[in-house]
Amino acid sequence: MSALTPKGNSTRKRILQIVGFGAFRAITGFVVAVLFGILFFIFHEGLPAMTWKFITSNPENGMTEGGIFPAIVGTGCLVLGSMLFAFPIGVMSGIWLNEYLKDGYLKRFINMMTNNLAGVPSVVFGLFGMALFVNQLKFGDSILAGSLTLGLLALPVIIRTTEEALKSVDDSYRIASLALGASQWQTVSKVVLPVAFPNIFTGLILSIGRVSGETAPILFTVAAYFLPKLPHSIFDQVMALPYHLYVISTSGTDIEKSRVIAYGTALVLICIVLASNILAGFIRRYYTKKNKT
Amino acid sequence: MQVNRFLKNLKEKIIEGILTLSGTITSIAVILIIIFLFKEGIGVFNQAPMEKELILAVNKDNHVKELTPRQIKDIFDGKIAMWSELGGSKDSIKLFRTEDVSTYFTEEELGANFEHLPQKINEYIAREKNVLAFFNKKYITKGFSGRIIPLKKIGVMDFLLDNEWFPTAQPVAQLGVLPLILGTLWVTLLAILLALPLGLATAIYMAEIASPKIRSILKPTIELLAGIPSVVYGFFGLVVLVPFIQRVFNVPVGETGLAGSIVLAIMALPTIITISEDSLRTAPRQLKEASLALGASHWQTIWRVIVPYSSSGITAAIILGVGRAIGETMAVLMVTGNAAVIPHSYLAPLRTIPATIAAELGEASYGGLHFKALFALGCILFIMTFIINLIFEFIVKPKKH
Amino acid sequence: MAKLETKGVDLYYGDNHALKNISMQIDANTVTALIGPSGCGKSTYLRLFNRMNDLIPSARIEGEILLEDKDIYEKKFPIDILRREVGMVFQKPNPFPKTIYENVAYGLRVNGIKDKKFIDERVETSLKQATLWEEVKDKLRKSAMELSGGQQQRLCIARALAIQPSVVLMDEPTSALDPLSTHKIEELIFLLKDNYTIVIVTHNMQQAARVSNKTAFFYLGELIEYDDTNTIFTKPAKTMTQNYITGRFG
Ligand SMILES: Nc1ncnc2c1ncn2[C@@H]1O[C@H](COP(=O)(O)OP(=O)(O)OP(=O)(O)O)[C@@H](O)[C@H]1O
Ligand SMILES: [Mg+2]
Numbered sequence: 001m002s003a004l005t006p007k008g009n010s011t012r013k014r015i016l017q018i019v020g021f022g023a024f025r026a027i028t029g030f031v032v033a034v035l036f037g038i039l040f041f042i043f044h045e046g047l048p049a050m051t052w053k054f055i056t057s058n059p060e061n062g063m064t065e066g067g068i069f070p071a072i073v074g075t076g077c078l079v080l081g082s083m084l085f086a087f088p089i090g091v092m093s094g095i096w097l098n099e100y101l102k103d104g105y106l107k108r109f110i111n112m113m114t115n116n117l118a119g120v121p122s123v124v125f126g127l128f129g130m131a132l133f134v135n136q137l138k139f140g141d142s143i144l145a146g147s148l149t150l151g152l153l154a155l156p157v158i159i160r161t162t163e164e165a166l167k168s169v170d171d172s173y174r175i176a177s178l179a180l181g182a183s184q185w186q187t188v189s190k191v192v193l194p195v196a197f198p199n200i201f202t203g204l205i206l207s208i209g210r211v212s213g214e215t216a217p218i219l220f221t222v223a224a225y226f227l228p229k230l231p232h233s234i235f236d237q238v239m240a241l242p243y244h245l246y247v248i249s250t251s252g253t254d255i256e257k258s259r260v261i262a263y264g265t266a267l268v269l270i271c272i273v274l275a276s277n278i279l280a281g282f283i284r285r286y287y288t289k290k291n292k293t
Numbered sequence: 294m295q296v297n298r299f300l301k302n303l304k305e306k307i308i309e310g311i312l313t314l315s316g317t318i319t320s321i322a323v324i325l326i327i328i329f330l331f332k333e334g335i336g337v338f339n340q341a342p343m344e345k346e347l348i349l350a351v352n353k354d355n356h357v358k359e360l361t362p363r364q365i366k367d368i369f370d371g372k373i374a375m376w377s378e379l380g381g382s383k384d385s386i387k388l389f390r391t392e393d394v395s396t397y398f399t400e401e402e403l404g405a406n407f408e409h410l411p412q413k414i415n416e417y418i419a420r421e422k423n424v425l426a427f428f429n430k431k432y433i434t435k436g437f438s439g440r441i442i443p444l445k446k447i448g449v450m451d452f453l454l455d456n457e458w459f460p461t462a463q464p465v466a467q468l469g470v471l472p473l474i475l476g477t478l479w480v481t482l483l484a485i486l487l488a489l490p491l492g493l494a495t496a497i498y499m500a501e502i503a504s505p506k507i508r509s510i511l512k513p514t515i516e517l518l519a520g521i522p523s524v525v526y527g528f529f530g531l532v533v534l535v536p537f538i539q540r541v542f543n544v545p546v547g548e549t550g551l552a553g554s555i556v557l558a559i560m561a562l563p564t565i566i567t568i569s570e571d572s573l574r575t576a577p578r579q580l581k582e583a584s585l586a587l588g589a590s591h592w593q594t595i596w597r598v599i600v601p602y603s604s605s606g607i608t609a610a611i612i613l614g615v616g617r618a619i620g621e622t623m624a625v626l627m628v629t630g631n632a633a634v635i636p637h638s639y640l641a642p643l644r645t646i647p648a649t650i651a652a653e654l655g656e657a658s659y660g661g662l663h664f665k666a667l668f669a670l671g672c673i674l675f676i677m678t679f680i681i682n683l684i685f686e687f688i689v690k691p692k693k694h
Numbered sequence: 695m696a697k698l699e700t701k702g703v704d705l706y707y708g709d710n711h712a713l714k715n716i717s718m719q720i721d722a723n724t725v726t727a728l729i730g731p732s733g734c735g736k737s738t739y740l741r742l743f744n745r746m747n748d749l750i751p752s753a754r755i756e757g758e759i760l761l762e763d764k765d766i767y768e769k770k771f772p773i774d775i776l777r778r779e780v781g782m783v784f785q786k787p788n789p790f791p792k793t794i795y796e797n798v799a800y801g802l803r804v805n806g807i808k809d810k811k812f813i814d815e816r817v818e819t820s821l822k823q824a825t826l827w828e829e830v831k832d833k834l835r836k837s838a839m840e841l842s843g844g845q846q847q848r849l850c851i852a853r854a855l856a857i858q859p860s861v862v863l864m865d866e867p868t869s870a871l872d873p874l875s876t877h878k879i880e881e882l883i884f885l886l887k888d889n890y891t892i893v894i895v896t897h898n899m900q901q902a903a904r905v906s907n908k909t910a911f912f913y914l915g916e917l918i919e920y921d922d923t924n925t926i927f928t929k930p931a932k933t934m935t936q937n938y939i940t941g942r943f944g
Contacts, residue, residue, distance in 0.1 A: 013590045014590065025502065027490075027491055028494065030491070035515070041533065089315045092315035093318075096316040112686060113320060116678075121621070128325075128329050136329075213522025216651055245524050245528055249531055249532070262528060266529075274517065277513075281513070582784065583789075586782040586854075
């Protein structure tokens with residue numbers, strides 16, 4: 001047998017491993033319990049508030065009763081507005097960066113900039129949106145200003161998703177298409193984009209989830225404290241779900257009485273994120289299945 | 294045929310043009326953000342933190358050259374009472390403010406419409422050797438006999454190192470960012486200290502120990518939790534954590550640095566777990582087998598081979614977590630109590646940079662000093678996250694090959 | 695007493711019957727070559743002896759596998775002690791991304807040895823045994839990743855030898871290497887065979903003929919023929935073996 005001590009640290013090692021694995025299992029259990037505890041808590045407290053009336057009526061009585069309809073509509077407008085701006089520009093920038101721009105300093109610089117932009121805190125976007133859109137361009141507190149601010153926030157994420165989706169398309173497709181005499185754009189639009197599309201699309205859905213929950217960028221660009229009527233133009237202010245939740249849980253007219261509404265609003269926000277994640281999952285699965293057959 | 298080719302080429306060029314344009318728009322947007330932020334932010338410097346109409350005057354025999362915002366505040370608070378403390382004579386400071394003119398002069402002396410006020414102020418300053426007078430510029434008369442002393446302008450160092458943030462203080466705003474910077478760093482530090490061991494252990498469990506089935510359930514759900522809006526986490530912190538801390542630690546308010554750190558830690562967990570788990574799973578099977586074949590236990594293999602191999606990925610997770618935590622606004626705003634003091638305990642309220650911006654921008658008038666100071670905070674935040682991104686780009690990414 | 699022995703071993707990966715009723719004895723201090731076409735189960739068979747197949751959840755094993763007449767799949771046989779006794783060298787050189795020194799010391803450390811002098815000594819001896827010492831003695835603290843492929847493989851051999859196993863399993867140790875490095879490793883195997891029991895999987899007939907005392911031919915999970923290398927390569931009993939070694943299939 002080996003010249004090392006015959007038993008060595010065998011038993012110790014085994015015990016250490018059992019203890020270690022046990023501890024890690026416990027920690028994971030704890031982490032999962034905390035994270036799911038939050039979800040469960042909000043579901044548990046928020047479900048009683050979730051009535052048809054809650055979703056379709058205006059706030060009443062200093063926002064301690066009634067519904068959150070204007071906030072839902074407002075968030076809908078902002079999501080739509082920001083995506084109308086960010087999605088085309090983001091996808092096109094992504095295509096440009098990945099398919100057209102040659103490797104070099106410019107590309108590296110722009111990539112570094114977009115990566116940086118992705119890391120900039122959302123409150124800084126709020127500052128910028130207020131300075132440029134609200135004040136400099138005189139949009140005022142408006143859907144337009146809020147949407148543009150949110151759009152800027154989503155832009156780097158969409159660019160990155162697009163780029164990654166395009167990068168995952170094998171180069172041999174491009175070469176084969178170009179070799180057949182197809183032009184650059186024909187190659188991109190007929191060969192590359194169809195393959196990359198599902199991933200770009202899931203990216204869009206996920207950023208909808210993210211944008212709908214952002215609060216700091218809309219604080220000073222669009223969000224109204226209380227405005228129980230629907231917007232008529234893009235220069236109107238609107239209520240928004242995340243801001244509404246912030247307001248009624250910290251500075252509402254009667255914080256205790258608005259708790260139920262707050263739980264309900266939090267639940268609606270979580271549901272939006274859940275829905276966008278599930279939808280994204282479905283899309284991904286649908287396309288993987290389709291590509292296989 | 295010819296025309297066709299020409300049209301095709303034209304179309305190609307147009308499309309390329311449009312794509313280039315949108316790429317350019319993106320780049321311009323980034324540059325605009327930086328320009329706007331810094332243009333407004335830098336505006337706070339080289340400007341006295343006092344309303345433009347106000348001036349500060351002393352008797353002409355007084356030798357004090359310049360006062361700092363801090364000194365003025367101390368004078369008003371009674372902490373500085375002698376000129377000698379400001380480098381002047383050994384006399385006590387006599388404060389004169391237009392608000393209390395009626396205590397110095399009678400109504401007849403001033404006139405019905407205060408038409409004699411400028412003259413009276415002039416006389417008073419000429420007479421009182423130890424006066425320090427604050428009054429509106431418009432009260433300066435032709436033959437003004439006092440000496441106007443400048444208020445020290447805000448320097449970068451003062452801004453960063455002064456320890457009081459009270460931008461609405463009268464007569465001079467106190468713009469010291471130190472409490473906010475420290476508050477941000479304190480909260481972030483504890484949050485990462487809490488989230489890192491928990492997140493890493495969970496990631497290791499998922500990547501190495503858990504059965505594939507458990508992992509396939511845990512992974513997407515934890516990713517999902519990364520998408521929950523911060524305001525929801527803040528709300529949860531407010532209704533559950535804050536009362537809990539208040540009760541358990543028996544403190545007057547539950548809105549504390551600790552509450553902020555815990556909420557941030559919870560928010561950072563999904564990010565840390567997902568990224569480190571991904572990187573742990575990139576450790577090649579061959580290395581794992583080599584280790585096990587040498588008699589190492591799975592536990593030893595994890596610590597000696599797999600974790601070191603993934604260390605750059607784990608570092609990336611930490612760096613991203615820190616970046617998020619530093620910039621997180623709403624959740625922190627809702628649970629830390631927002632007291633702009635140098636943090637001394639995790640069981641006391643404190644305030645972070647992003648929370649300050651969010652809380653105060655609404656009340657700051659456009660283009661004013663306070664407004665600019667908030668933009669300067671935005672610049673600090675931007676620089677912090679920029680540095681973090683650079684570290685990420687140049688240190689972590691290359692190692693990931 | 696055989697050093698290693700399998701008695702009627704069957705192994706299944708899920709429904710895939712990868713080893714079929716293999717009985718074989720391997721004597722101490724010999725070199726045994728396992729040959730056969732790709733996918734016939736050579737690696738799977740080799741990995742029985744240090745229980746590497748345990749890592750594959752779908753793998754199910756029947757039959758007895760003995761090391762010096764002791765059943766290594768018995769509960770009482772600690773797996774780390776088995777793996778200390780039975781070292782392994784893999785197809786692709788797989789040094790840890792650590793220093794050369796730490797690579798060789800790894801096995802000692804994980805087995806609880808802290809004595810620095812002893813470790814120094816073992817590192818040097820093992821590197822000498824693996825004929826790598828002269829090339830690396832001045833850069834022990836350099837990363838192992840800086841070595842060439844052939845050097846890395848010899849480092850992996852040194853790493854396996856450092857914990858003083860009595861059996862060394864080698865799974866196509868030279869298939870990723872150039873001819874010169876291959877030659878060096880073959881010489882090394884030749885040197886080691888007096889003190890170690892070596893089982894080597896190879897696709898290279900000449901290599902099997904050059905280095906081994908005994909050869910086992912596997913086909914579709916079955917052990918077709920097992921005999922002295924000389925016999926296998928000059929007058930094999932089965933035509934299938936004959937066909938394989940003359941390159942008529944596989
Ligand atoms: N991890 C695994 N899971 C499932 N089946 C496996 C696994 N490893 C090997 N097999 C199957 O077991 C059979 C034997 O594989 P093995 O790797 O032992 O062959 P081999 O003789 O070493 O081949 P090669 O010469 O290509 O290395 C093959 O059919 C293979 O598909
Ligand atoms: Mg094999």
